[in-house]
Amino acid sequence: MLALVDYDTGNVRNVQKALSFLGIASTLTADPDELLAADGIILPGVGAFQKAMAALADRQLVPVLQQAARSGQPMLGICLGMQLLFDYSDEFGRCPGLGILPGAVVPIPKADDLKVPHMGWDKNVSQRPGKLADIFGGQYTYFVHSFYVQTASRNVVCSCDYGVRIPSVVRQNNVIGMQFHPEKSGKVGLAGLSAFEEVCRNADVARN
Amino acid sequence: MLSKRIIPCLDVDHGRVKKGVHFVSLTDVGDPAEIAAAYEKQGADELVFLDITATVEQRPAIVDTIEQVASQVFMPLTVGGGVHNVADMQRLLHAGADKVALNSAAVRNPELLTQGAEKFGAQCMVAAIDVRYNDKMQVYEVVVDGGRTPTGKDGIAWAREAVERGAGELMVTSMDKDGTKAGFDLKLYQQLTAAVDVPIIASGGCGSTQDMVDLFKQTNVDAGLAASVFHFGELTIPDVKRALQKEGVPVRWS
Numbered sequence: 094m095l096a097l098v099d100y101d102t103g104n105v106r107n108v109q110k111a112l113s114f115l116g117i118a119s120t121l122t123a124d125p126d127e128l129l130a131a132d133g134i135i136l137p138g139v140g141a142f143q144k145a146m147a148a149l150a151d152r153q154l155v156p157v158l159q160q161a162a163r164s165g166q167p168m169l170g171i172c173l174g175m176q177l178l179f180d181y182s183d184e185f186g187r188c189p190g191l192g193i194l195p196g197a198v199v200p201i202p203k204a205d206d207l208k209v210p211h212m213g214w215d216k217n218v219s220q221r222p223g224k225l226a227d228i229f230g231g232q233y234t235y236f237v238h239s240f241y242v243q244t245a246s247r248n249v250v251c252s253c254d255y256g257v258r259i260p261s262v263v264r265q266n267n268v269i270g271m272q273f274h275p276e277k278s279g280k281v282g283l284a285g286l287s288a289f290e291e292v293c294r295n296a297d298v299a300r301n
Numbered sequence: 302m303l304s305k306r307i308i309p310c311l312d313v314d315h316g317r318v319k320k321g322v323h324f325v326s327l328t329d330v331g332d333p334a335e336i337a338a339a340y341e342k343q344g345a346d347e348l349v350f351l352d353i354t355a356t357v358e359q360r361p362a363i364v365d366t367i368e369q370v371a372s373q374v375f376m377p378l379t380v381g382g383g384v385h386n387v388a389d390m391q392r393l394l395h396a397g398a399d400k401v402a403l404n405s406a407a408v409r410n411p412e413l414l415t416q417g418a419e420k421f422g423a424q425c426m427v428a429a430i431d432v433r434y435n436d437k438m439q440v441y442e443v444v445v446d447g448g449r450t451p452t453g454k455d456g457i458a459w460a461r462e463a464v465e466r467g468a469g470e471l472m473v474t475s476m477d478k479d480g481t482k483a484g485f486d487l488k489l490y491q492q493l494t495a496a497v498d499v500p501i502i503a504s505g506g507c508g509s510t511q512d513m514v515d516l517f518k519q520t521n522v523d524a525g526l527a528a529s530v531f532h533f534g535e536l537t538i539p540d541v542k543r544a545l546q547k548e549g550v551p552v553r554w555s
Contacts, residue, residue: 107397110372140422206521208498210424210469213303213523214346214553233304233553235377237399237424254302277377277399279341279555 095119095293096131098158098174100148104274105137108171108286111276115283117290125157133293134161138173142182142198142240145173146190155191162193167267167293175263175270176242184240194265196244204256210239215273217251217261224288225250225262225269232281234261234273241272267296304553305517306346306524307541308502309531311336312353313382316366319353333366337374340531343538344555345376349402349472349502349526352382353447364396371397379472381429390417394425402472404429405445408452408459411466418467426470427502428463432456432489433476441475441489448476456489457496464497471497472526475505482508482530490520502526510536510544517550 095112097105099121112119119135120127128134136158138145149155162168162178170178179190182198190198201209219230229251241259250262262285263270269289275282312319317331337348350370352363367380380393381402390401407414407428417426431448432441441456460471473493475486485506493501500523503516507527516525530536542552 104399106395107371107399110397111375114372114375139424208500208523211303212424212470212500213306215303233555277375279375281555282375 094131095133095135095290096128097121097135097137098128098149098154099123100145100152100154102138102140102145102148102173104139104172104276107274108135108137108276111283111286115287115290117286123152123154125154128154128157129161129164129166131166133167133169133289133296134158135289136168136170136174136177138171138175138177139237140173142173142176142184142190143186143188145177146188149177149191158191159193162191162268165267165296167289167296168193168269169289170268170270171276172238172272172274175272176238176240178268178270179242179244182240193268194244194248194263194270196242196248198240198242201239201241201259202256207256210237211241211255211259212237215253215255215261217253219251220246220249223250223264224291225264225285228284228288229262229281234271234275234278234282236261236273238272242270267292302551303523304346304551305545306502307344307513307538307552308347308349308524308526309340309345309538310349310351310504310526310528312351312528313363313366314352314354316363334369334373337370340538341374341376344542344553345538346553347377347379347524348374349379349381351402352380354382364392367393367396367398379427381427381472386413387416387420390421390425394421400425400427400470402427402429404431405450407463407468408443408445408454411462414463414466414468418469423467423469426468427472428460428468428470429472429474430456430460430463431474431476441492444476448479457492460493460497464499468499470500470502472502472504478506479504480529481506482512484508484512485516485520485525487515487519490516490522494521500524507536510541513541514544514548514550517545518548
């Protein structure tokens with residue numbers, strides 16, 4: 094069973110629809126025990142960084158997610174959910190994140206021919222071999238965001254070029270982030286969600 | 302670099318797709334979910350659903366249809382028609398829409414765009430703008446109620462205002478070109494892209510792959526929308542994308 098963090102963010106139900114289409118059982122919850130008992134945690138997210146961190150803090154979920162990641166529980170952050178995994182964001186002034194992954198969230202620089210938000214289908218370029226790079230490398234996925242993550246290149250699985258190099262898939266051991274919306278990225282996105290479920294299954298075997 | 306989006310538009314009337322959609326492989330040519338899945342398979346980049354009766358009959362929009370489509374089709378969905386307030390938007394987004402398009406309602410009450418953007422984010426808010434060239438005024442005039450009511454408003458100025466008020470994207474239809482299959486109104490989109498810096502979906506007039514090529518070669522719009530040419534199989538999404546790719550326009554293949 095996967096747990097989706099329920100903290101009043103927009104697109105949770107679309108993630109759940111994609112999981113159920115794939116036959117992957119999931120529950121939407123803000124209960125710490127349920128989250129920690131799940132085979133894996135998905136942190137979705139749409140909207141503003143500060144508001145989302147405040148919503149997690151309101152539900153006392155910040156230490157829960159940090160503990161889950163430390164204990165080796167698989168975790169997938171999607172879009173804003175990926176950005177929340179990092180140290181801090183500069184969206185509307187500096188705001189600390191979960192600090193599960195090292196790095197910062199900064200605005201995408203505006204350029205004449207590049208609109209912000211970065212919205213639409215963009216191509217992922219593989220940066221580090223592995224299952225996720227096999228799925229996403231060379232493939233288009235659907236993005237909607239105005240900020241992006243800066244982190245050490247060893248954490249970046251795929252990126253896309255949009256004036257700057259935007260990490261599109263990040264991973265450090267059990268913790269994965271997808272800047273795009275896998276639940277809105279067709280077959281490729283669904284394959285990514287399946288891959289996360291596989292990570293959860295394997296981790297479960299290891300934890301038993 | 303972002304790929305250019307090719308978007309089929311489905312008119313929905315009481316939960317069924319109207320104008321007929323004729324795909325050989327479909328068992329039920331009016332079922333939105335089945336049609337949406339067929340377009341996903343073709344490689345459509347996004348789908349727009351317009352509840353064509355909602356505005357006229359004042360019915361709430363097509364929540365069940367969207368719920369059903371969003372359970373089976375995994376790409377961005379935009380829904381318009383009959384969106385009058387934040388509660389309408391919430392219902393549609395909750396059902397699985399990614400964006401809501403406001404047309405007549407936004408012209409009459411521009412504050413709606415701001416309210417929606419504050420609650421759901423500008424990326425959810427699409428201003429749908431229908432324009433017809435007014436020779437006397439020498440501007441693209443905004444028309445509402447499905448083209449029935451001229452407003453005297455300058456379309457380019459309204460586009461700018463809509464963005465300032467919170468629209469994260471514009472879907473602009475040329476009523477002069479709509480249904481003609483004579484090509485997009487390139488001048489309109491050149492003016493629009495110079496006026497605003499949010500993504501623009503061009504709509505109205507697509508009759509051939511060359512029309513899409515001209516649209517993306519001669520304007521800086523982000524997406525091209527068409528209805529009947531796709532529904533009747535006169536053009537397929539792969540036809541369009543192949544033609545665009547040949548001309549060096551970035552497109553998505555899945």
